[in-house]
Every structure is written in C-alpha cells, then in structure tokens.
Amino acid sequence: MVVSCNNGTLSAYVPTDDNPWDISKVLLVYRRLGFGIKHSDIASKLSLTPSELIDELIDNAKNLPLTPDPGWAHWTNTDFRNAGGNRGPFYRNHQKIVFQDFLNNDMRDRLTLFWSNHFVTEYYMYNHPAYTFRYYNNLQSNVLGNFKNFVSVMGLDDAMLMYLNGYENRNNAPNENYARELYELFTLGEGNGYTQDDITETARALTGYNNRQDGGPIYFNPNRFDNGEKTIFGRKGNWNYDDVINILFEEKSDLISKFIVRKLYKHFVSPDVNEAIVDELALYFVNNNFELEPLYSKLFKSEHFFNSYSSNVLIKSPVDLMVFIEKEFDFEKPDNFSDNLNNYLRSRCSDMGQEILNPVDVAGWQENHDWISTGTLPMRWEFSDYLLSRYWIKNKEQFRNYAISIVGIEETNPVEIVKKLINTCFVIII
Template sequence: MLAKTNCNTASLAPFTQPLEEKQILHLYRRAGFGVPFGTLQSHIGKSATQLATEVIEEAINMPLTEEPEWSTWDNTFYPEDGDESRDIKRTQISQWKEAYVTDLRINNLRDRMSFFWHNHFVTELREYDCPSYLYEYITLLQTHSLGNFRTFVYDIGINNAMLKYLNGDKSGKGNPNENYARELYELFTMGEGIGYTEEDIKETARALTGYVKRDEGCGPILFNPNAFDTKSKTIFGQTGAWGYDDVINILFAERPNEIATFVCGKLYEFFVNPLQVPEITQDLAATFIANDFELAPVLAQLFASQHFFDEEAKGVIIKSHFDVFYNFTNETGFQTTNDMVLDGVNICRMIGQEVFNPVDVAGWQRDRDWIGPSTLIGRWKMLEFYLNETYALNEDQFSNLAIDLAGGPGNIDPEDITRKIVDWFLPLGFHSPEDYEIATDIFKSDVPENYFEDGSWNLLSSYASKQVLDLLQHLIKQPEFQLK
C-alpha cells in the first residue's frame, strides 16, 4: 500500500504558488481533521505562508475547552460510599470526554496538536481514575500545544496525572522511582538510548524526589521537602544538589541538539511522512533551537514549505481510527448529532484507539499498526453506520454534497461527477482507470441507463442522494481511502 522509502526531495523553501483545492485539503487533513467543502473554498488562492499563519494563529488564540464545575474536586467532594463515588466519577469523565472530543473534531491545529501530545506525554486514565487530574492534564496539553517546549516539559513533569501515572508520587529520598526519569529522556525529549546513560537516569530520579504529599485518591500532589534527596547528584556531567528545576535546566542546556532532533523528527513523522528525511529534520531542529524551543515557528516553516506540499508527501500516512471518522464527518459536511459523534468515538475505542487511554506509555504506534483484519472491518462498519444515520436524518445533504463537488446541478456527466467525488475523498484518487469505471458503475447502478443517455437525469433527481450514498459506501472500503 505504501512505499518503504521517502522519495520527497523538495526543500523547506516556501511554497510560492497560489493554493488550489487539493493542496488546501492536504493541509487541513494533516493540521486538523479535514475541512468542509464550503470552508475550503474561502482559502483558494491564498499563499501557503498566509494559510499556515492563519491556521497557527487560530490555534494559539483558541479558547480552552470549557472548564467543568468539578475541575478542582478532591476526595472531600465525593460521597464516602464507594459505589456512589465511582458512579459520580464515571459521569464526570463522560462529560469531559464529550466536551473534548467535540472540540477535537472542529478545532483544527490546536486540538490536532493536543491529541498529538496526548500520544507523546502519555498518561492512561485507567491508571489514575481522577476526573480533576484528567481535566488538568488535557488542559495542559491544550495550553502548551503550540507553545514553548521547555516550559511544556517542565509543567508536564509535575502534573498530577503524570506524577500518579509514572509513580512520581511514590518517589522519596532513599527510594527514588526511576520511571519518570527514564521516560523523560527516552520517550519525551531525546529518544531511546540517545544522549543519556543509565547513571544519568538514576541520578535524575534522585533529583525528582519529594513530590509525595497528597491525600489518597484525587487530592493534589505536592512537594514535601522532607522527602527530597538533598545530596549531590551528577547529571550529564554537571554536579550539584540538583532538584526538579535543575533537571530541566541542565537537560535543555546540555542536550539541545538531541532534544530538537527528536521532537522535530516526531513532528515530521506525524505531519509529513512516517519515514524521515534527515536533512529536513535537521533544518527544522535548527529552527527549533534558534527560536528557544518555541513550537509555532517550526510548524510555520513546515506548513508553508515546498516539502510539505510536494506530491510525494500526499497519501503516505495511514489514517488513525480518529482520522478515518473525523476526516470523513468533516469532509462530507453532513448534519450530525452529538450521539452520532460519540458513537463513532466509541467504535474507535472498540477497535483500538480509546481517547484518554493510549495502549501503553509509548502510546499508539500509528501508521501500519492501524490496519489489521478486525480494525479494517471496524473502520468500515463505523462509517457505514455514520452514512446510514446521516442519510436517515437528511438524505438531501447527499445530493447537495455531489452538487458542490460537481460544480453545480448543471453537471449531468456521471463519470465526471464520480471522479470529482472520488478525488475529494481519496488523496491520490484511484490508481487505475478501471477503479474509476467500477465507481462510476456503482454510482449509476440504480438509474435506468436511458436516463443518462437522453439527458433526463441530473443531481436534482430523486435518485441522486441514494446514488451518492452507494458511491460513498463503496469508497470507504477502498485501500486508498485509508490514506491521507
């Protein structure tokens, strides 16, 4: 399905041609979860730099998901009865899930990035089960999604959810826990085996001791100076009685190149291609360092570049389950209900992508790991359900989509209409004329052939909505549909 080499030889120089429909759709599939046809039209003709700037500024200025009334609840707010307490927590988590996934679908780059960081600075809700911790964690991801990475790393390490998840709340002098120290270097900043030693991990764990003061359950985790190891430690060759602040300062002072290369490599794999081009990663890393680890300049350079818009960058990433669902809902632009969105999110959970619960501390592995016999069928069924529900809700929106994509109701060429619908949903279209012919036959199948021949058929016909439904049911099962 996908090439095992990255053939993109374009540079990070600005892409200077006025943006066309497919290029804008490409940007929104990577920097968000797709875009409705009408919204896309308003961007045609803009420069890549202009649109990238708009997308990034929108993300930076976007308000956070609304704070729930229980955002600061600790154990004192919950009933003593364990069953009742669990029921209340379950309801609160469900409320926050609905609020976040609703924003995730429509917030483009801001929550595309918060979801990226959710799979980078991983926590698993099932391991701490505190609504207030979850709220703080997701809000932190949104707040820093395009901000300063050094500040982000500092704040995430003393976040309640992270302290609980990686046992920082049990790490005191004489018995330091190495979990967070290891993941800080291996998964969060430099990569496995790069830039650190086992001794650095041990010494760092000692410097991170002391965050052990809390009530049982959902109380805030606080620093207890009596539990902190005050003795001298040596980290990356620097010796002193280091504490938490010192660890972050030393890390970014002594390992800037390793951090920048690792983070920019992950951003490249997520937004451009699972296979890095080392020269591009290094150029992005140089931008990252030159801007004191601010994320926005890196993304601005990438999203406005010839490399990002090169034809070799399109259709080379396998969609996640959330991509499959959200891209399709956004790109059809169909009327939906909250229940329909939550049903899709729950199917994503059943086939392996549960929001707030990545599979382990390393997160979802993405790309080829999304595709298997059971997950592929689950993806089909998820979209079949969505199409049937939206068709029952308002079948006219199907013919209206075709009218938009076909350039108006005056287009009565079923082959051209089919091609335009196919090319809207498939990043590279079909690979063979035969596949387009099959799709056209499906689009025409419920209409007598003479209606096409004598010109009596058009997209305002009573047949049209069902024709579009049949074609979309066919497209969602194609290999090319799994790509973005």
C-alpha cells in the same frame, strides 16, 4: 531502510503550474493540521495564499480559549464520593467534550491529540477525572509554546506524577520511572545520550513531590527531597527539578531537537523520513530556543509539506477517520442523534484501539500501519457505514446536494464526476 521520495525544500511553498494552489492543497492542510474542512468553506481558504492560511490556523489556535471547567476539574476524592462514587461517567463525559473540541476546532486540538500521544498518561492507571481534565488543559496551554517549558510543565502535571510514580519518589526510596521516560520517550529517544547512572541520579533530583491524601493537587514536600550531590550528564551539584530540565536542554539540545522533529515529521508529513529535512529543521528548532510555533510555521509553510509525495501517505487514526466523516460531510443528523454523536465517536474509536486520553501504554499509539489489522479494518468499514447510513435515512437528498456542490450542476460526464468526487474525498489527483 526506506528512502523518502519527497525532495521539496523548507523554502516557503510558492504555487506553480506543476504544483498549483488548489482544493487538494487546502484539504491536505485541514486533514493534517485539523480534522477536515466543510466543502462550503474551501473557496474562502483558496482566496488566501498558502502562508496566509497557515498563519490563520496558527493565530486561531493561539487565541482559542481553553476548554472550560465542566464543574469538577478541581474535585477531590471526597467530592467524587459525595457525587455517588462512580467516576466513570465523569471520565466519559470528558471524552465527549474532547470530541466536541475536535469537531469545533482545528490546529490547537489536533496538536493536543498529537502531544497527548507523546506525554502519555493512561487514565485507568490513576482513575481521577479531575487530574485528566487538568492534564488536557495543560496540553492545550502548551502545544504552541516553548518545548522546554512544555517538558517542565508536564513533568509536574498531577496525572503524570501519578501515572509514572513521581509522587512516590522520595529521598529514602527513589523511584526511577519518570526519570527514565523523561529521557527515553519525552526528550531523547531510547538509549540515546543517557546512561543508567544518569537515570538514577536524575530520579534523586526529582524527589519531593507528594500527593495529598484526598486526591487534591500534588505538592512539593522538602522533607522528601534528596539534598545530596548528584551527577547528571557529567555535571555535579545538589540538583533539583528545575536543574534537571536546564541541564538536559543545555547538554543534549541537538539530540532533543532531532528526536522531536523526527516525531513531528512522521506524524504530520510522512512515515518515510527525509533525514536532511529533519536535520535542517532540528537546527532551526534549537536556534529558535525550542519555540514550537516557529517550528510549525517553517514546516507547514514549506514546499516540502506541500509536495505531492506528502499526500496519501498516512493512514488515518480512528479519531481522524470518524471525526473527518462527521466534519467534512456535515450532513443533517437524525432526530436525537446529535446528543449521542460524541458518545458514538468515543465508543467506536475505543473499539478500534484509540481510547482518547488512555493510550495503550507509556510509549503511546504507534500509528500508521498499526491502525490496520484483521480486526480493525472491518470496524472502519462498519462504523463509517453506520454514520453515513443514519444520514442517508434522515435525508437522501443531501447526498445529491453534496455531490453537486463538488462537481457542479452542469457536469454530465460520468468520468469527470467520479474524478472530482475522488479528488475531493481522497486527495488523489486523477
């Protein structure tokens, strides 16, 4: 068992001489809660207090409009057939839109990426671009809302109902797929607080949702609903979908909160979990009625988050790596390359094992060390080099200007120049 060395508390981070509010802290915030920050924007963020910066990120995320309908978000199968029948271009177009969101936005779409790896659907299992786009909008709508409501919304999402066979779950032939993953992956954790009988009975309560033959929105059909008595977590009744969510959060709130907080911690803070912090945050989550915004605020403003042991402990995902290079360096691009950039990012991330909106399986990407293998490590070098070499060919001088913006025009000491560049690019204080 690995023990966390981070002994920071959940009290709000107050800068000190030993732990100052500096460039490294701003970079930590934007690389964890966004996809990086332009160097020219750092000074304005340093003028804020740490808590003010987190508040600004959260407020911006809440007020950001949803990604607009590209024109086909409500198409049926007939509409796609009339457009030529090949759905691949629509799906790839949506992925490019997502990468543009990553480049333009910060916390809202960082959270959207995180939760897409929690409430997982695999696009190729249902092959419906309109479902995928609405799934994406549902994530965006709920990432700062109430987690209980989030669970309820995603369970009735068209893509989810198709992916985990909810549309096939009917009174005379129950399908347990969604009921099992609701507990195992979305709320409680594998084998944690539920039995096979709970899964069986829950599946019965979730019956009745059907897909229209032309691939339109899924709807509730009362003729397919199981009207019998069910027993879920020891409670008997003619339970339905809403009842399942209510009973789950009433009976298992402590288990749900710890499972979700631990997952957030491992993604945004460190793979080495401080269990005392998780326990304290989990209680805070329950006491705030599973509202996500206060949970984020508590964690991301804390001295625990800003502790030095939080830096340089997470391996960038392919998306983090590629979007970070493009966003932080913000170099001038070759002619016509801007049009192809998002497609390049999409394709290369897929090559490295992270195809957006299409994780490897229902458990999602396992992250951190799983991103590194003998196959993917050379790709990370190769693809990063390709991007930077295109910018170098376009304008070599912009690399010099970038370095000067970090170290200053007057600095001549090679050791200090290297230190400043490393401290900015890698957040390693030397």
